[in-house]
Amino acid sequence: GAGVSQSPSNKVTEKGKDVELRCDPISGHTALYWYRQSLGQGLEFLIYFQGNSAPDKSGLPSDRFSAERTGGSVSTLTIQRTQQEDSAVYLCASSARPGQPDNEQFFGPGTRLTVL
Amino acid sequence: GIQVEQSPPDLILQEGANSTLRCNFSDSVNNLQWFHQNPWGQLINLFYIPSGTKQNGRLSATTVATERYSLLYISSSQTTDSGVYFCAVRGSQGNLIFGKGTKLSVKP
Numbered sequence: 001g002a003g004v005s006q007s008p009s010n011k012v013t014e015k016g017k018d019v020e021l022r023c024d025p026i027s028g029h030t031a032l033y034w035y036r037q038s039l040g041q042g043l044e045f046l047i048y049f050q051g052n053s054a055p056d057k058s059g060l061p062s063d064r065f066s067a068e069r070t071g072g073s074v075s076t077l078t079i080q081r082t083q084q085e086d087s088a089v090y091l092c093a094s095s096a097r098p099g100q101p102d103n104e105q106f107f108g109p110g111t112r113l114t115v116l
Numbered sequence: 117g118i119q120v121e122q123s124p125p126d127l128i129l130q131e132g133a134n135s136t137l138r139c140n141f142s143d144s145v146n147n148l149q150w151f152h153q154n155p156w157g158q159l160i161n162l163f164y165i166p167s168g169t170k171q172n173g174r175l176s177a178t179t180v181a182t183e184r185y186s187l188l189y190i191s192s193s194q195t196t197d198s199g200v201y202f203c204a205v206r207g208s209q210g211n212l213i214f215g216k217g218t219k220l221s222v223k224p
Contacts, residue, residue, distance in 0.1 A: 033211055037157075043214040045207065056209055089157055095210070103147055103210055107159040 002026075004108035006092050012114045013082055021077045021111045025094030032075050033095075033105060034067060038088040049075060061086075082115045089113070118143045122203055122215035129193050129222050137188040137218045139203030147206035148179055150188050153217070154199045162188070162201075193222045 005024045013019050025032050034046040046059050049069040060066070064082075069075040079086055089112050093105040119142040129135055139148075150162040163170050163177040165186065170177055174193075179186040190197055200219050204212035 031210065035212075042216050043202065043204075043212075045209075045211040045213070048209045048211055059211075091159065093212075103206065104149065104161065104164040105212055106161060107151075109156075109158050112157070 004092055004094050004106055006090075006108040006111050008111060009109065010112045010114075012116065014116050015084060016081055018078065018080045019082055019113065021079075021090050021113070023075045023077070023092030023108060025073065025075070025092070026096075026106060029094035029096050029106075030072065031095045031103070032069060033093040034075070034077050035091045035093065036061075036088045037091060037110070041088075043091070046077070079113075082113075084115045087113055087115045118145065118205055118207060118213050120203060120205055120213055120215040122201075122218050124218060125216065126219045127221070129220065131193060131195060131222055131224050133193050133222075134189070134191045135193060135220070137190070137201055137203075137220075139186040139188070139215055141184050141186075141203075141205050144181065144184070145205040147212075148186055149204050149212065150177055150186070151202045151204065152197075152199050153202060159202070190220075193220075195222045195224055198222045 007022045032049040036044045051072045064080045067077045089110040091110045092108045095105045121140045123138045151159045165177045165179045167181045174191045176189045200217040202217045204214045207213045
């Protein structure tokens, strides 16, 4: 596609349920990033994939969060046993030249997660 | 880690006015981007500008890497320019580290 796509655009869930968020990067982009935007917290980096590998998962807020990427393309962010503090907009970005100084990132429209 | 500070936090303009938004960062960087987040939450790329000056229509940006700041200029502002403007620099994993943004409101 022309840009980064994410689904669903909105997700309302009950506390304790699991959710899956999907990101489809720009075709040909090898790097994929997940960020979270919460009210009062700004934009927070979660995890980065180079191909199918995530070298460092330390940005994930807790062990309830996990992410995977298969085939070097689509990525899924899974949140288990959701809590109200997980409510946020989850943004995905991709770039073509990871590790290089000229590593412009392009963002998807985000998934707005609301945990009741 | 690198700290990114943006100013002012809020800005109200009358349509047609010009403005300058500032981004200071605490360490040398080789990647800096400016974004506009529209009212629907979409982050729109404005400039990739690790150094030098670029212009795109009514917008221009200048980064002085040696002095650790970047400026975004908006001329002849329009109501559609309203939203939040973010500056972001590259972190150790290639991720972006964002400032807290400048919320711009342009009044007709």
